[in-house]
Amino acid sequence: MANIAAQRIKREFKEVIRSEEVAKCAIKVELVDNNYTELKGEIAGPPDTPYEGGNFVLEIKVPETYPFNPPKVRFITKIWHPNISSVTGAICLDILKDQWAAAMTLRTVLLSLQALLAAAEPDDPQDAVVARQYKENLEMFKLTARHWTNAYAGGPSVNPECDDKIKRLVDMGIEEHQARVALSSYNWDLERATEQLFS
Amino acid sequence: MRPLARQELPTKAVFYSKDTSVSHKIMASASEDVETTRGDGGESPNTKDDEKKEESLLECNICLDTAKDAVVSLCGHLFCWPCLHQWLETRPNHQVCPVCKAAISKEKVVPLYGRGSTKQEDPRDKVPPRPAGQRTEPEPGNNFSGFGFGDSGFHMSFGIGAFPFGFFTSTFNIGEPRPNVGPHGSPQYMEEQFLSKVFLWLALLFIAWLLYA
Known part of the structure; x- marks a missing residue:
């Protein structure tokens, strides 16, 4: 990829490295391979959201046609968010699709993703289950998202009740993540989750 | 030379930001910083910074390099x-x-x-061709010499007779110098070509109509 894409990514690195804006929301980019085609991003959960205190790792793949086409980004860290698949980490964000513009950079993409964590769009969902919970039971959604942040992104907020329910399912021989997904999908109703898992 | 450690940074960029907009100022200051690490230290940092700030204003928004063409x-x-x-x-x-x-x-x-x-x-x-500059002729001054003589850009046409014949003469531009065509390949040129074709067809249709009517 000895072309404009590699050149651009190199320049973007140079330009963002030395941003002296040391501030609240941390963003990080690392190279995964040496030819600038794959990168690892990291964003901190925005304050005053269920994601606060968590660190979310992203997979960034730079296509050969970058910057004329957007980078392919997905969450590696599991996350409970209406616009991000809780299974694959796929992201539903317009600027990563048809609203991409060639002047956008890795920096603006990461900042946009951080903004997405702070402002979900449940009417344009990637994960229908999460989106439905968001619209029907916002408090339950926040609780679940906080729990996932704690479980997968190193968030500080521990919810003993959730952990207890998961442990009961694990004791029944269910894998931990599977148990968490089932409980999250059924608003932490242990009975219904169990029913679904054993049906 | 400035510290070597900085040159290793491209493999690991860590940055923090508060605002979500791409600010040219921020981009400028970032690139100027990187550039100064490359500097040979011959100039004072301030002059160098100013120069680089100027340069980054002329960067292409797509490749982030100094704009070519x-x-x-x-x-x-x-x-x-x-x-x-x-x-x-x-x-x-x-x-x-x-x-x-x-x-x-x-x-x-x-x-x-x-x-x-x-x-x-x-x-x-060059490939791809860069679009031509759009140049409009200035308004002609008051000092035109005579009517229709020379290339003063003053045209007169008289419509004599009934409608079809007036239309006829103007269709064929009889007795009138043609205005300058736009430069080859420019949008104006294409437009003129298109219009002349349209009018040619109109004229042919009209003649056909006259013959059969």
């Missing part, structure tokens, strides 16, 4: 022509400015000709 959109954003051309080709049905998403098109892009920067060669010979 520079063009400017009507919304004022600077690009290399090859970069912008490729962007427009990528989404032919949805042509927007890569910076501000204003509607743009090949026709509405202005090339920049710096004094020292353009060589004798025509930039349009």
